[in-house]
Every structure is written in structure tokens, then in C-alpha cells.
Amino acid sequence: MNDKARLPVGQEAVEKFGWLRAHRFLILRRLSQLFFLSLFLLGPWFGIWWVKGNLSGSLTFGILPLTDPFITVQSMVAGHWPELTALIGAVIVAVAYALIGGRVYCSWVCPINPVTDAAHWAHEKLGMQKGWQPKRGTRLWVLAMVLAVSALTGTIAWEFVNPISMLHRGLIFGMGFAWTFVVAVFLFDVFLSRRGWCGHLCPVGAFYGLLGAKSLLRVSAANRAACDDCMDCFAVCPEMHVITPALRGKDGDTPIILSHDCTNCGRCIDVCAMDVFAFTHRFDATPAPARDDRARSKPTPGASRAA
């Protein structure tokens, strides 16, 4: 491990490129999250009805229907064949995310993401232990469970507890006690499980991940030869296991992060002082040689400590 790994995450990039550049995707992401939320709030707050509805289903400019494909699938499994409007909306959303990366929903749109990011920040500040770290496939089990319960109860099962809808609909239509679900997710992530909700359990994220499994937009460790093992990318990545195969790959291995768990948040691009990462498309075949002096030891111990 490198001495730089002991520096605060991103410090080198800040010194080298300035604070703004070292946070550009984070800032863009927050703006994007704010943008999507504001679109929905323009109506109820200012009477500007460009967008009606919420993330589960909406109508934009009175013409463009959008529907959450995961909710649509649950509805079908529960035994209801939705009307054409909802189906068209679901297809539009599904195709969009299949192209730009399913979990772009997570890092650029989902209103729970700022909550779990804040929880992670608090978790680090408090120096908490990792806590419960379920296996990587757990969220797929949760996803299967949600579909099974939908089928058995004949309802859109996840909507009874989904913290995303609780928060988003709550802000737009009235909250009631729905905030308790959001607080629960926050506390869970701070005290019980590092990156527990979005990183291990949320079936919505799992669904969108599968949806974008073959997405065009990807992050690539194109300049991996320049990596100096500072470990900052592992520290900021909400799904750090996705980095290893690309960054530590040998010459012949693709530098592109192909895991569908990657949320395309771009934080690795931000914090890397060596400019290793960049957004690209999945078929980018530019050769990316591995670092020649790469010690072939397992990188994981350093990675997990840094994160």
C-alpha cells in the first residue's frame, strides 16, 4: 500500500485540479437530483404544472407519460395488465435506463440517494464499524421476494414500504408519517450497515441494475497505467467491488467497468488525481495497458481498509 492512501479521500485531486473539478460529478449529481425533484414540486408549490404525478408515474407537458418499470412489473405479476399509457411510459423509462445505465437512476435521480450519502458521511465521521454486510447477491433475493409477495398477495407489494416513494410522494402530495421510513433507512446506514440500503438491499436499485446490465454509458479505467494506489476511488465508490476488475486488470482485460452494480455516479473520476477514469461507451476498444510494475498481489485488503 501507498502512503498516499492515508491522505483524506480526494485531497490530492483537490490540490491538483481545484475543489470544483474534484467534485464536478458530485455537484452535477446533486443538481440533477434537485432538478428532478423540483420538476415535480413546481406544480404543487408554484402552480406550474409541467410535470404531474411522481416517480411512480407522471405526465409531462400533458403528453409524455413516464411510469416506473419496476412498479409496472409488480402490477403485472399481481395480475393486472396496465393500460397502454402506463405501458408506454414504462417502456420509455426502461429503454432510457437500459442505454445510460440502470443505476443512473440511483445516483442521479433517486431522492433516497442524498439520504444514504448523508448517512455514509455520518457513518465515516463517527468512525463506525462496517456492521452487517450482506452478501452481494442479497438485493437480488430481495427483488425476487418482492415479486413473489406481489404475486401471492395480488398487490404492488413494494409500494407498501418503498422509502423512495414514501419520500418522493410525501414531498409532493403530503408526508404523513412516511418520513419514518426515510429516517429508518438513514439510521440503518449510519449505525447498522455501511452502505447497507442502496449497496445491499434496495430491490429498486437491483431491478434498475439488471435493466442496465448492457448499458452503453460506462466508466472506464482507461488510464489505469497511471494508478498510484492511493485507493481514493475505492473509498468514494458506493459499490467498490466494481472497480477492481477494470482497474487491476491485466493488459488484455477490458478497462471498462462492466458490472451492472456501477451507478455511473462518476465519483471515481472526480477524486482520481492521476486522471485514470473517464466516461465512455461500452464498445470503446481503445487499448488500456495495465501498469507494468503492477505487483500481482491481491489489492483487496488495502481497498477494504480505505473504504
Place this chain on the structure above:
Amino acid sequence: MSAAKRINSPIDRRRFLKDSARGLAGCAVAGMGLAWLISDARALPAEALRPPGALPEDDFLAACIRCGLCVRDCPYDTLKLAELGEDGPATGTPFFTARDVPCEMCDDIPCVAACPTGALDKGLTNIDDARMGTAVLVDEEHCLNALGLRCDVCYRVCPVIDEAITLELQHNPRSGHHAIFMPTVHADACTGCGKCEKSCVLPEAAIKVLPARLARAEAAEHYRLGWEEKEKAGGPLVEGITDLPDRLPGPGTDNLETPGGFEPAFKVPGARP
């Protein structure tokens, strides 16, 4: 690394199986919790009415994605999405409370038009066919009309006046010589809009819209009403039955059909005529 590559030794295989069993068990427990929560949350309180055209409650929860587009397009702010812990229906589903804001029965039914999923059935094209519930005069002891006064408000406001609700004349036994104009709901025409409940002048409405499951009885499958069957058949159902003259009350009663009445064959000795 693919899963197939990872499972190459018996130890790995055992670990894989153990992990899978864990995942399965964990999800089974979580799933049961979720299913229990759902069964608890799906009970619809009696005073919460679904929008016009809503599918039966069981189908509704499979269809409604809780987007609130129906709420947005209701011009009278009748509809509301249920809030967790404050309203009774499943969180986020649309409903209205008749006593707060009733449904104004819009001709173009914008709420149904707005619904993207079909949770509000587009088959409903005439708002008079909506069946959001059924009005019931629940308290004849307080209803002013039932007490013999002329309030009539519920009757006057009904959008389907004289079909869904009528005033039925009855004798007023208290005064002995007045009429009672009893508000009477006819379920085959009542849409359940709740205008009557909303406008009932009493502090607590005497007429209320209830879900059909509470408001209506159901006749047993095998019941037949003789007079209806007779009319359908155009004559008596069993041939050769002699219809004997009905025995009418005796003299001295107000038997209008046979004044003087039926003369009994046996006279009680000493009885007055």
C-alpha cells in the same frame, strides 16, 4: 469472475449452498413480514371512498401505482392520496371522504381520464354509472325528515334526484294527521357521490355513503320472488290451482273493499253486531 468459475471445490460449493440457503431464509422471513404488513394495510375504512370507476378493492391494489394523476386532475380537490398513519387507506392510494369534499360527478370524469393504469376503469363513460358506494339513511331517529319536518336537503342536492333518492310519503303516527317525507335511497341509481352526506344539516350526517359491502345485503342464490316469477311467466306458475276468495275482516272494521264485510256463519251468543 463468473459464478461457475468460483464454484470449483467442494468447500466453495458448500459455502455457495450455505449462502443461498441464508439468502432464501432471510428473504422468506422478510417476505412474510411484508405480506403481513400488506394484509394489514389493505383494509379500507368504511368512510374512505375510491374515485369513480375504481376497480374492486382487491384488483385496485394490483393496478394503482399511486401516481396521483387522478388527484391532480380532479377540479374540485375531492381526491387525496392517503398519507401514512393519518388516513386509513393503503399509503399513497387515492380516496375521498364524502363529508369533507364529495365527488361532483363531472360529466367528462377527468379523474378516470387521467389514470394511466386502468385502476380507474375507462369503461366508465357515464358518470351516472359510477358506484363509489351507496347512500344509506343510517339514523331515522335524528333525520329531520324522518321526524316529520321538511328538511329535504339530501334529496335536493342529489345529482340523480328522484332516481337515486326519493321522498316516500308515510303516515306520521306521532301527530296522527301529518305525513313523513322519508328520504329513500335506491341503490340501483345511487352513484355514491356523497353530496347528500356532505350537505346533511345535522352536526353528524344522518345519511352516509357506505361501501357496497356494508350498505347492501345480498339475496340468497336460490331465492325467487313469486310475484316476479308470475309476471315473467305471464300467469300462475302451477296450473290448475283454484284461487279462493280472500278472507276479509269482519263488519265494523274499515274494510273498504267489502263494506260490511264478511258475515261469519257462527255467532257468539250475546255478542254485539
